[in-house]
Amino acid sequence: xxxxxxxxxxxxxxxxxxxxxxxxxPNVVFIMLDDFRGNIRALGDxxxxxxxxxxxxxxxxxFSSVFAQQALCAPSRNSMLTSRRPDTILTYNxxxxxxxxxxxxxxxxxxxxENGYQTESIGKIFHHGPxxxxxxxxxxxxxxxxxxxxxxxxxxxxxxxxxxxxxLHRNLLCPVIVKFxxxxxxxxxxxxxxxxxxxxxxxxxxxxxxxxxxxxIPFKFPYExxxxxDINNFRKDFLRPFDxxxxxxxxxxxxxxRDDVKSLNVSYPxxxxxxxxxxxxxxxxxxxxxxxxxxxGEILKMIDFTNTIVVLTSDHGWSCGEHGEWAKxxxxxxxxxxxxxxxxxxxxxxKMRRINSIAELIDVFPTLVDIAGLPKVSxxxxxxxxxxxxxxxxxxxxxxxxxxENNDDNEVAFxxxxxxxxxxxxxxDSDQPKLxxxxxxxxxxxxxxxxxxxxxxxxxxxxxxxxxxxYGEELYDHDIDDSENINLVHRxxxxxxxxxxxxxxxxxxx
Numbered sequence: 211x212x213x214x215x216x217x218x219x220x221x222x223x224x225x226x227x228x229x230x231x232x233x234x235x236p237n238v239v240f241i242m243l244d245d246f247r248g249n250i251r252a253l254g255d256x257x258x259x260x261x262x263x264x265x266x267x268x269x270x271x272x273f274s275s276v277f278a279q280q281a282l283c284a285p286s287r288n289s290m291l292t293s294r295r296p297d298t299i300l301t302y303n304x305x306x307x308x309x310x311x312x313x314x315x316x317x318x319x320x321x322x323x324e325n326g327y328q329t330e331s332i333g334k335i336f337h338h339g340p341x342x343x344x345x346x347x348x349x350x351x352x353x354x355x356x357x358x359x360x361x362x363x364x365x366x367x368x369x370x371x372x373x374x375x376x377x378l379h380r381n382l383l384c385p386v387i388v389k390f391x392x393x394x395x396x397x398x399x400x401x402x403x404x405x406x407x408x409x410x411x412x413x414x415x416x417x418x419x420x421x422x423x424x425x426x427i428p429f430k431f432p433y434e435x436x437x438x439x440d441i442n443n444f445r446k447d448f449l450r451p452f453d454x455x456x457x458x459x460x461x462x463x464x465x466x467x468r469d470d471v472k473s474l475n476v477s478y479p480x481x482x483x484x485x486x487x488x489x490x491x492x493x494x495x496x497x498x499x500x501x502x503x504x505x506x507g508e509i510l511k512m513i514d515f516t517n518t519i520v521v522l523t524s525d526h527g528w529s530c531g532e533h534g535e536w537a538k539x540x541x542x543x544x545x546x547x548x549x550x551x552x553x554x555x556x557x558x559x560x561k562m563r564r565i566n567s568i569a570e571l572i573d574v575f576p577t578l579v580d581i582a583g584l585p586k587v588s589x590x591x592x593x594x595x596x597x598x599x600x601x602x603x604x605x606x607x608x609x610x611x612x613x614x615e616n617n618d619d620n621e622v623a624f625x626x627x628x629x630x631x632x633x634x635x636x637x638x639d640s641d642q643p644k645l646x647x648x649x650x651x652x653x654x655x656x657x658x659x660x661x662x663x664x665x666x667x668x669x670x671x672x673x674x675x676x677x678x679x680x681y682g683e684e685l686y687d688h689d690i691d692d693s694e695n696i697n698l699v700h701r702x703x704x705x706x707x708x709x710x711x712x713x714x715x716x717x718x719x720x
Contacts, residue, residue, distance in 0.1 A: 235415040236555055236582055237518040238322065241506070242335060242419070244283065244426040245538065246524035248549035249499055252562065259438040259500045262507035266522060266551060267562045269515075271610050273550040276569045277623040277656055278526040281538035281545035282642065283426075284337035286525040286571065291317045291336065291351075293575035293601040294590070295624070297719065300673065302628045303642055307343045309350070316599040318575045319351040322417040325584050330408055331356040333401035334421035338362075359400035362423065364392045370430070372470070382468035383494050385433035396430065397423050402505040409512040420509065425498035425528070427537075428468065435497040435504075444492035447485055450534035453697040455682020457650055457665040460539035461634040463641050479634035482534055492530045519581055520553040523574065532693060539627065539641040541654040541663045541684075543694050546625050550574070554581055554610060565609050568621040568658060572603030580607035623656040624718055628668065632681050645670055650681055653715050661686045661694065662711035677716050683708070 249255045252264035253272070279289040284304045285296045292299055292308065292315045299308035299315065308315060316324075323329040331352045336342035338358065346356035369391060370381035388396060405420050412418070424431065450459075461479035465471050474484060483491070506522075513520060527545045529535045538545045548571065576587045590600040629650040630638040638647040651668035653675075654661060667679035685699040685708050698704045 235326070235584075237412070237415050237514075238327075238417045238578065238582065239409075239509075239513055239518055239520045240319075240335070240417065240419045240578075241509075241520070241522045242287075242421045243502060243522070243524045244334060244421070244423055245526065245528040246425060246499065246502075246548070247527035247530075247544060248524070248547070249496060250549065253549070257439070257443055257496055259496075260503040262503045262510055263522070263551075266506075266510060266520065266553065269558050269560075269562075270520070270551050270553040271557075271559065271563045271565060273552070273569050273606065274564055274566050275623075275656075275658075276523070276548050276550040276571060276573075277546045277625055278524075278548055278571050279625050280627060281526040281540060281625070282627075283334075283525050284339075284341035287335070287337050288341060290525070290571040290574055291319070293318070293572045293587070293603050295572065295602055296626060297673065298590075298602065301341060302648060303644060304337060304339055304341050305645055307341060309343070309347075314598055317347060317351045318578065319417050319419060320347075321575070321579065321584070321587070321599065322582070323351065323353060326415065328353050328413050328416040329419075330354060330412075330416065331419045332404045332408070332421065333357070333359065333398070334423055335419040357401070357404045359397035359404075359423075361391070361393050361395055361400060362397045365397070365423070365428070365430075367392075368469075370428070370469075379469040380428070380467075381470040382428055382465055383470055383490055384428045384430040385436055385494070385497070386430055388432050396432075398502060398505055402508055405509050406512050409509070414517075422502050422505070424502050425495055427464065429491075429494035429498050431494075431498050431501040435501045436493065438500050439493050439496045441489055441493050444489040444496070445485065446492075446531075447488075448531045448534055450480060450482075451695050451697060453700075454533065455632075455665055455684065456634065457629050457632045457681045458540065458652065458663070458684060459634050460535055460537065460641050461636075462536040462539070463636055463639055465536050478636070479640075480534070483531065483536065488531050491536065495528070495530055515553065515555060515558070517555055518553075519555065519578065520551075521574070521578065522549065522551040523571070524548040525571075533695070537641070541625060541627050541652050543656075543661065543686075543688075543692075546623075546654075546656075552577070552581070552610070557610065563610075565606070567606070567609055567618065568623050568656060569606055570603055570623045572601065573606050574603075576601045576603055576605040577607050580605045581610075619658055621658070622714065624715075625654050625656070626719075627652045627654075629665070632665075651675065653719050654684075655711055655715050655718075657711070659687060659689055660707065660711065661688070662699075662708060662715070664712060664715060675719055683712075685711075 370384035654663040667676035
């Protein structure tokens with residue numbers, strides 16, 4: 211039902227707008243994975259075992275070139291859910307709550323709530339803790355407090371066993387026997403049960419956010435999922451590019467803090483993970499994804515696809531050893547690119563519809579608003595008096611309506627990552643610096659073909675950038691180097707292109 215019809219009903223029949231609107235609006239199931247780089251068999255990854263994601267893709271729209279605004283959980287999630295960039299919400303880590311620190315900006319679930327929806331959150335949609343006011347932004351975003359699995363309390367406890375060792379450890383690799391775990395379950399299993407219970411009893415229309423904790427480390431999952439992934443398929447070696455600026459390097463400090471990685475005595479900060487252990491990390495990452503896929507299948511069985519929009523995405527990617535790096539914490543493609551799958555009940559597809567246009571996670575908010583038929587969200591005008599409900603992104607809905615590819619060669623994606631200094635350190639943490647420690651900001655622009663990154667001086671008190679002080683630059687051509695291993699920034703034939711992309715970054719982030 212169109213918005214104009216609602217207006218006529220309100221005027222002519224004096225009917226409550228929300229009551230009429232709600233009866234014809236689609237439900238929304240918004241599913242987020244954590245640190246998921248999009249390893250899905252239906253997308254061409256033969257090592258992935260993901261039958262349920264494959265099935266969802268077979269009737270959905272798939273946006274193949276979507277990028278997070280920062281490769282870290284809290285900044286990415288808050289940016290996506292407010293549809294504003296990290297430099298607007300002033301969130302680069304886990305410390306600050308945007309409503310009190312930057313502005314009382316409306317979120318995606320809050321907008322649906324204000325338009326007559328019951329909004330519920332299960333698991334990790336916002337990042338738990340100070341960055342969401344230790345409430346997961348309740349009551350602004352949600353009708354009820356977030357369901358947080360009780361076993362999430364044990365996520366960093368020593369619950370992992372080594373072969374031939376009776377002691378418990380804080381390992382990176384942690385396949386488990388579920389019945390021997392605390393409470394005889396795992397967080398994502400608890401979240402799945404809570405989601406199924408909600409879907410059986412939900413009042414329509416509803417917006418349900420389901421946030422899985424995996425494949426985020428530690429790789430704690432039922433051990434039987436390893437059988438789907440032969441270790442021999444994951445033996446490969448990557449090297450650190452020789453021309454990578456030191457400021458760009460993330461030393462994967464969180465992995466180094468795990469007991470099994472500590473025992474490897476990997477040299478800091480550039481030392482490689484031994485090949486055999488690296489293969490196990492990849493194997494366990496893929497097994498974590500298969501575990502989540504099986505839980506996802508249980509939820510998908512409960513959804514009425516005739517009147518429910520289903521979205522599946524991630525907060526950012528994760529490096530499985532590419533460039534010699536692990537985890538996220540970078541401006542590389544593998545850390546920033548995420549899958550975006552959207553099922554629209556009004557336009558179910560007979561096969562996956564792939565849309566290759568460049569897009570950003572801040573586009574999700576206005577896109578879902580348009581698909582659901584809610585009042586459109588205006589573009590932010592970037593003033594101090596800006597509307598608290600607006601978007602710095604763009605709606606992708608028109609691309610779903612258009613049967614043509616509808617690519618725009620001028621479309622770009624912007625992302626960023628902070629550093630405390632030019633050389634990787636444990637203290638301050640190069641991967642997750644606190645605001646007072648940030649001295650450098652790496653800004654990156656992704657076009658259809660190229661990625662350009664500049665690591666520049668950043669004032670953490672005034673939130674100002676100094677483009678006259680550049681600590682390193684990167685330029686990658688995805689037509690010939692999709693893995694971003696060859697830095698072209700110093701080659702004379704690319705100087706003009708580099709300057710053009712730099713100008714676009716400077717204009718976006720003056």
